[in-house]
Every structure is written in C-alpha cells, then in structure tokens.
Amino acid sequence: MIAFNKYYNHFNLLSSTLIIISLLLLIFNGLNFGIDFKGGTLIELRSNNTKINVSSLRDKFSQMNLGDVSVKKFGSDDDFLIKFENKDNKKNIIEEIKVNLDKSFGNNYDFRRVENVGPKVSAELLKSGIIAISLSLTIMLIYIWVRFEWQFSLGAILALFHDVIVTLGVFSLFSLEINLSIIAAVLTIVGYSMNDTVVIFDRVRENLRKYSDIKIFELTNISINETLSRTIITSATTLLALLAIYFFGGEILKGFSLAMILGVVFGTYSSIYIANTVLVRLRVSQKTVLREDESK
Amino acid sequence: MLYFSKLRIVFITIFSLLFIFIASSNLFKFDDSFFNKKINLGLDLQGGSYLLLEIDNNPVIEQKLQNLTTTFKNFFKDKDIKLNNIRIDNQNIFFDVSEEIKQKVIDIFQDENSDINPYYPRFKSHQLEIEDLGLNLKINFSRQGLINLKTSSQDQAIEIVRRRVDEVGTNEPNILKRGNNRILVELPGLDDPARIKSLLGKTANLTFRFVTLNDEDRFGVEKLDYEDGTPSVNVSKRIIISGENLLDAQPKMDTQNNQTIVSFTLDRVGAKRFGKATSTGIGKQLAIVLDGKIISAPVVRDTIASGAGQISGGFTFQSATDLALLLRSGALPAPLEIIEERTVGPDLGQDSINAGMIALSIGFLLVIVFMFVKYRFFGLITNVTLIINLFILLGVLTLFEATLTLPGIAGIILTVGMAVDANVLIFERIKEELKDESNNILAFDGGYTKSRTAILDANITTLLAAVILFFMGSGPVKGFAVTLGVGIFTTLFSVYFIARLLTSLYVTKNKNNGKLI
Numbered sequence: 001m002i003a004f005n006k007y008y009n010h011f012n013l014l015s016s017t018l019i020i021i022s023l024l025l026l027i028f029n030g031l032n033f034g035i036d037f038k039g040g041t042l043i044e045l046r047s048n049n050t051k052i053n054v055s056s057l058r059d060k061f062s063q064m065n066l067g068d069v070s071v072k073k074f075g076s077d078d079d080f081l082i083k084f085e086n087k088d089n090k091k092n093i094i095e096e097i098k099v100n101l102d103k104s105f106g107n108n109y110d111f112r113r114v115e116n117v118g119p120k121v122s123a124e125l126l127k128s129g130i131i132a133i134s135l136s137l138t139i140m141l142i143y144i145w146v147r148f149e150w151q152f153s154l155g156a157i158l159a160l161f162h163d164v165i166v167t168l169g170v171f172s173l174f175s176l177e178i179n180l181s182i183i184a185a186v187l188t189i190v191g192y193s194m195n196d197t198v199v200i201f202d203r204v205r206e207n208l209r210k211y212s213d214i215k216i217f218e219l220t221n222i223s224i225n226e227t228l229s230r231t232i233i234t235s236a237t238t239l240l241a242l243l244a245i246y247f248f249g250g251e252i253l254k255g256f257s258l259a260m261i262l263g264v265v266f267g268t269y270s271s272i273y274i275a276n277t278v279l280v281r282l283r284v285s286q287k288t289v290l291r292e293d294e295s296k
Numbered sequence: 297m298l299y300f301s302k303l304r305i306v307f308i309t310i311f312s313l314l315f316i317f318i319a320s321s322n323l324f325k326f327d328d329s330f331f332n333k334k335i336n337l338g339l340d341l342q343g344g345s346y347l348l349l350e351i352d353n354n355p356v357i358e359q360k361l362q363n364l365t366t367t368f369k370n371f372f373k374d375k376d377i378k379l380n381n382i383r384i385d386n387q388n389i390f391f392d393v394s395e396e397i398k399q400k401v402i403d404i405f406q407d408e409n410s411d412i413n414p415y416y417p418r419f420k421s422h423q424l425e426i427e428d429l430g431l432n433l434k435i436n437f438s439r440q441g442l443i444n445l446k447t448s449s450q451d452q453a454i455e456i457v458r459r460r461v462d463e464v465g466t467n468e469p470n471i472l473k474r475g476n477n478r479i480l481v482e483l484p485g486l487d488d489p490a491r492i493k494s495l496l497g498k499t500a501n502l503t504f505r506f507v508t509l510n511d512e513d514r515f516g517v518e519k520l521d522y523e524d525g526t527p528s529v530n531v532s533k534r535i536i537i538s539g540e541n542l543l544d545a546q547p548k549m550d551t552q553n554n555q556t557i558v559s560f561t562l563d564r565v566g567a568k569r570f571g572k573a574t575s576t577g578i579g580k581q582l583a584i585v586l587d588g589k590i591i592s593a594p595v596v597r598d599t600i601a602s603g604a605g606q607i608s609g610g611f612t613f614q615s616a617t618d619l620a621l622l623l624r625s626g627a628l629p630a631p632l633e634i635i636e637e638r639t640v641g642p643d644l645g646q647d648s649i650n651a652g653m654i655a656l657s658i659g660f661l662l663v664i665v666f667m668f669v670k671y672r673f674f675g676l677i678t679n680v681t682l683i684i685n686l687f688i689l690l691g692v693l694t695l696f697e698a699t700l701t702l703p704g705i706a707g708i709i710l711t712v713g714m715a716v717d718a719n720v721l722i723f724e725r726i727k728e729e730l731k732d733e734s735n736n737i738l739a740f741d742g743g744y745t746k747s748r749t750a751i752l753d754a755n756i757t758t759l760l761a762a763v764i765l766f767f768m769g770s771g772p773v774k775g776f777a778v779t780l781g782v783g784i785f786t787t788l789f790s791v792y793f794i795a796r797l798l799t800s801l802y803v804t805k806n807k808n809n810g811k812l813i
Binding site: 116 | 643719757776777
C-alpha cells in the first residue's frame with residue numbers, strides 16, 4: 001500500500017500555490033482569446049510557392065490597414081494562420097484581401113478556411129462559455145450533494161475548481177489560444193475529474209460504513225489504494241486516446257487535446273490530493289454517512 | 297448478475313447485429329428504398345460556408361411608426377379628437393391632446409378590445425404602450441409588439457433569403473431561424489461565399505420615382521446620390537411603381553448599343569400605373585432607385601403601356617444578372633448584416649476527416665493493445681465490446697442522422713478511451729472479491745453488483761457535462777457533445793449486456809479453474 005496520506009499536507013500546499021499562481025496569471029497575464037471570443041477574422045492559407053512565407057505575408061497584411069495582424073505557421077511549412085481584428089468590421093474584407101494578394105502572389109495560394117466573427121457574436125459566445133462552465137460546476141456540486149454528504153460535495157467541487165483554474169493557468173502561462181473547443185475541453189475535464197473523484201468517494205463511503213474504528217486519514221488512504229489500479233488504467237487509456245488526437249488529429253484539434261491531456265493529469269491528481277484531503281480536514285466519520293443513511 | 301436467459305441472449309445478439317448493419321450503411325451503398333439513413337458530415341468536414349445573418353429591424357420599426365401616425369390621425373379625426381404636434385423621436389411617437397380628453401385617448405389605447413391597439417385578446421398584452429408624460433403622450437411598441445414585429449420581419453426575410461440562395465443554385469442549403477432576429481445559412485460544398493454574401497447584403501428595395509427640379513413637392517422630396525457618382529438630384533417621394541410590382545426580371549443584351557440591361561415585366565396594377573405615369577410625364581426624368589441610390593434616370597419619351605421595360609446603368613453581365621436575380625426574389629423587409637462567417641474549403645475538410653480517422657485508429661489500437669496486455673482474456677472481451685460499442689455508437693448517430701464534426705470525431709476517440717473505465721472498475725472489483733472468495737461465480741457476481749453505483753455516478757457526471765455542452769455550445773462543439781453523450785449510453789449498454797454476457801459464458805464454463813482474473 002502506498003502511503004498517499006503521508007503527503008497530504010505537502011500536496012495541499014502545492015495545490016494552493018498552483019491555484020494562486022494560476023489566478024495571478026489569469027488576472028495579470030490574462031487569456032489569449034481567439035477570434036471566437038474576441039471577434040475578428042482568421043484565414044488559414046496554403047501556399048504552393050516559396051515566395052509566400054511568414055514575413056512576406058506579414059508585410060502584405062500590415063499594408064492593408066486591418067488593425068492588429070498576426071501571421072503564424074500552422075502545422076506544415078506551406079500552411080499559415082493569419083488573424084486580424086477587422087476593427088471596422090468591413091463587409092467585403094475577404095474579397096479585398098484576395099484582390100490584394102493576387103497582385104503580389106498570383107494564384108499560388110488558396111484560402112483553406114476563413115472565419116469572421118463579429119463583436120456581438122463573440123461577446124455572446126464568451127458569455128455562453130462562462131455560463132456553461134459555471135453551470136456545469138453548479139450542477140456537479142448539486143449532484144454530489146444529492147448522492148453523498150455535503151463534505152463530499154465540497155471536496156469534489158474544490159478539486160474541479162483546481163483542475164479548471166490550473167488548466168487555464170497553463171494556457172495563460174504559454175499564451176495558448178482559448179477558443180470554442182477549449183470550452184468543450186474544460187467541460188469534459190469537469191466531467192472526467194468528477195468521474196475520477198466519484199469513484200474514490202464511492203469507495204470511501206463504502207469503507208466508512210464497513211469500518212468504525214479507522215480514522216478518515218487512514219481510511220482515505222485505503223480507499224485510494226483500493227481504487228488505484230482502476231485510476232491508473234483509466235487515466236492511461238484516456239491519455240492514450242488523447243495523445244492519438246494530439247499527434248495525429250490535425251492542427252485544429254491540438255489545443256483541444258492539449259487542454260484535455262492537462263485536465264486528465266490534473267483531474268487524476270486532484271481526486272487523490274484535493275478531494276480526499278477535504279474529507280480529512282472536515283473530519284468526516286462513520287457518523288457522517290450513517291446520518292445520511294438514516295435520513296434516506 | 298451473471299445469469300442470462302436464452303431470450304435475452306438472442307435479443308442482445310440481434311440488437312448488436314442490427315446496429316452493426318446500420319453503422320455499415322455509411323460505408324456501403326444500400327438500395328435507398330431499403331435503408332437510406334446516413335451520418336451527415338458537418339461543414340468543417342465536408343467543406344462549406346456557415347453564415348449568421350442579423351436583421352436590422354430599426355428601419356422597419358421607424359416605417360411602422362410612420363404608418364401608425366397616419367392611422368392615428370385618421371382614427372381620431374373620426375372621433376373628433378385632434379392630435380397636435382404629432383412626431384416621432386427615437387422610436388417613440390409623441391403628441392399633445394387637450395387635458396379634458398387625455399384620459400379618453402388613454403382609455404382607447406388601453407381598452408382590451410381596442411381597434412387601434414390590437415393583440416390583447418390573443419397575447420394578454422397590447423401591441424403599443426401609452427405613457428402620460430404630463431405635457432404630452434408617448435406611444436411605443438410593447439415587448440409583445442416588438443416580438444411580433446421581429447418575428448414577422450424574420451419570416452419575410454427568411455423567405456427572401458431562401459429564394460436568393462436557391463436562385464444561385466447551391467447544393468442543399470440549410471436555412472434556419474435563430475432567435476427572433478437572426479437567420480442561419482449553411483451552404484455545404486461552397487468554398488467561396490463572396491457572391492452569396494453580396495446578394496444577401498442588399499435589401500433590393502426598388503422604386504421608380506420622378507426627378508423634380510423643385511425643392512418642394514406634394515409628397516416630399518429627397519436628395520439622392522447616383523450609384524456611379526454623378527452629382528445628386530432631387531427625387532420625389534411619390535412612388536410610381538416598386539419592386540413588388542415586378543413579375544419577372546432578366547439580364548439582356550441591348551443589340552442597339554451593345555449594353556447589358558435588365559428587362560422587366562410588370563403585374564397588372566404596375567403596368568397600369570407605369571402607363572399612366574409615362575403618359576403624363578413625357579419629357580421628365582424617371583429615376584430608378586435601388587436601396588436609396590439612383591441606378592439611372594432616363595427621360596420618358598413615350599407612353600409605355602405594355603407593362604414591360606428595361607433598366608440600363610452601365611452593368612456588366614454579372615452585375616445585371618445579380619440585379620435581375622435580386623429583383624425576381626423580392627426585397628428584404630430590412631437590411632441584413634453578416635455577423636458570423638465560417639468557411640472551410642473541401643480539401644481542408646478531407647484532411648480533417650483523414651486526420652480524425654488516423655487518430656481514431658491509432659487511439660483505438662493503443663487502447664486495445666493496452667487492455668489485452670493488462671487483462672489478457674478479459675482484455676479481449678473488453679476489446680470485442682469496445683468494437684461493438686463503436687458500431688452501436690455509429691449506428692445510433694446514423695439512425696438519428698446526426699451531424700458528425702471534427703470535435704465529434706474527437707468525442708468518439710475520447711469515448712473509446714473512457715469506455716473501458718466501466719469494465720476496468722468491474723474487473724478490478726472482481727479481483728478484490730477473489731482475494732477472499734474462492735467461488736468464481738460469487739466473486740464475479742459480487743464484482744458486478746458492488747461496482748454498479750460507482751459506474752453509474754461516474755457516467756452520470758460525464759453525461760451532465762455533455763448535456764450542458766449540447767445546450768450551450770455552438771456549431772462543431774455541439775457535435776462533440778452529441779458523440780460524447782450518445783457514447784455514454786452505448787458504453788453502458790455494451791458493458792452491461794455484451795461484456796457481461798461474454799464474461800458470464802466464459803466464467804460459467806471455467807468456474808472450477810482457479811482464479812480467473
């Protein structure tokens with residue numbers, strides 16, 4: 001049996017630090033919102049001429065008076081991702097750009113993807129994203145409350161909160177782009193992390209009923225160990241699937257799968273070191289679950 | 297938990313085979329009359345254009361208020377009530393009445409069966425709200441009034457949008473209402489929406505009006521610009537004919553001067569009015585006004601009684617074709633703005649499908665190998681279950697003709713990774729049971745029973761997340777929520793029916809061969 005409980009305090013300190021750093025990053029560094037949430041225009045361009053490269057594209061686009069322009073390679077050497085604010089929300093901007101680029105590059109390029117999100121839509125998408133995440137956290141909280149006691153609910157929600165904040169913290173640290181699929185990833189992380197926590201909690205509750213003489217400190221450790229091989233196997237298979245998406249699923253899914261990979265790692269960790277330590281600190285005992293049984 | 301009746305086994309087998317068959321209909325072409333359902337590919341996979349249009353209802357509201365002021369004047373004139381100083385400001389109508397009859401006017405507006413302020417019997421709310429500001433009365437649209445106005449202009453607009461898109465002739469367009477002031481247009485296979493965008497961007501409000509030299513006129517005068525930049529002129533507000541009077545419009549080549557023109561024919565009312573106007577207005581300039589700009593203003597030389605005419609204005613063949621199309625399809629009730637556009641080229645879509653399939657195959661293979669190495673024979677059972685699960689998932693998506701998107705494929709891959717969880721929970725529990733239980737049957741039975749709450753809770757939480765995502769997410773992300781959510785149900789089915797059946801068959805046969813797992 002591994003003595004997970006020996007490090008409860010150490011890892012609580014680590015988690016608190018991570019959360020504080022992440023919050024500071026989110027406040028001071030902010031998130032790198034993509035056009036979904038900030039508004040603007042995105043063009044994925046494929047070239048078949050070496051004359052077209054990041055610097056020549058940047059030159060051309062900055063001459064067009066589009067506001068802030070960013071040009072990046074996207075996956076392969078021939079693919080570029082161009083993003084700009086489209087401040088004045090010009091109507092025929094794509095057509096104008098095509099005419100402009102035709103002059104310099106002829107027809108040696110082609111637009112593989114064009115996205116244009118107006119300020120109104122981006123504000124709405126951001127709002128519904130925030131609502132979705134808050135709503136999912138609330139519903140999880142209520143669900144666990146119904147299924148377990150409030151101490152468990154608090155532990156689970158703190159673990160979820162940790163996973164979401166730290167994942168977003170990593171995105172802030174590396175200025176990774178937040179778009180619609182990242183919101184999907186965060187929600188899935190919420191589901192996954194919950195899933196992991198619930199399995200351990202279910203065992204804790206079962207053991208609480210079984211043993212009246214074992215303290216919660218010891219009991220959580222027993223429960224973690226009993227479910228450990230399941231935790232490892234499920235995390236492993238999920239990670240294998242996610243790594244497959246990350247490496248082979250194409251550029252568009254990279255951000256999504258990265259967020260999920262981070263989420264699975266944090267989620268597994270938090271189920272052990274946050275959710276359970278909350279039970280210990282709240283001195284959950286056999287009485288807690290027996291009271292629950294009586295009231296049912 | 298391990299007992300299966302013969303009937304049940306037959307049922308499970310038939311059910312699985314049925315879904316494998318349905319799923320495979322995506323790969324093989326069956327006779328349409330036999331089975332013709334297929335998974336739809338999202339625009340991000342098959343390529344195409346997604347346009348979200350917003351209707352700007354402000355001009356409609358102003359126009360409606362303008363009409364209402366006339367209605368009010370006439371209505372109250374019949375009742376011998378004089379409305380003074382009636383005016384429109386910031387989407388409100390203001391007018392003054394003498395103090396004695398003020399209450400009477402308010403009562404007329406607030407009467408449940410009011411002739412001038414309808415809707416109450418149907419919506420329990422009037423169309424208009426009246427407010428006493430002391431010095432004058434203020435009238436504006438109520439919430440219900442605005443909703444009805446928006447819905448009706450959305451109904452008209454979607455009809456016109458549909459006609460215009462159909463005229464261009466794209467492949468199976470999808471045109472839907474969003475909220476009460478938006479229209480979603482999905483155009484599969486279209487990788488350059490420039491033409492559609494320019495067609496949808498025009499209101500196409502056509503009027504024929506006389507140019508006047510005076511600044512005053514019985515109907516009012518406005519100064520309008522020419523499309524081509526010729527200095528602006530005064531045009532009467534009196535409309536001779538409008539786009540509604542057109543029966544048909546076609547681009548043509550004028551053989552006399554080699555110009556492209558748009559020829560049109562008028563309906564009976566239009567022809568009559570056009571004939572009358574051209575007979576009395578010989579020598580005058582008749583301005584052809586489209587969306588507030590003069591296309592051309594030819595001088596009337598003859599009475600045109602045939603109800604046919606032509607518009608010239610330095611068109612190219614393309615611009616004449618587009619104008620004819622716009623005139624045929626009719627004017628939009630209000631201007632549309634494209635507030636969101638997402639276009640994916642077909643080759644990027646194909647690349648995404650390929651990448652998704654490769655990721656799915658590799659992810660699947662990794663999980664299968666992992667499970668086999670870890671659990672040997674039971675890993676094999678899990679893997680068979682996983683494969684059938686995948687087929688059932690695809691089968692359900694086919695049955696509902698769901699739309700598969702790139703995030704949707706990611707959802708399937710994720711389902712593969714997470715689907716083994718339930719089996720792992722069960723197998724690990726059985727292992728624990730076997731520590732102090734030598735009877736294989738009892739241990740397996742216990743493993744299944746005792747792991748049930750954890751499995752249920754774990755899946756419900758993921759399902760909750762998927763449901764929220766489905767309702768809050770948009771576009772491709774919705775596809776992810778669908779595959780993730782459906783995947784949970786198919787996983788539970790395959791774990792509790794297929795995997796358990798296979799396990800039970802194996803365990804009952806080998807119950808005396810020591811610890812089985």
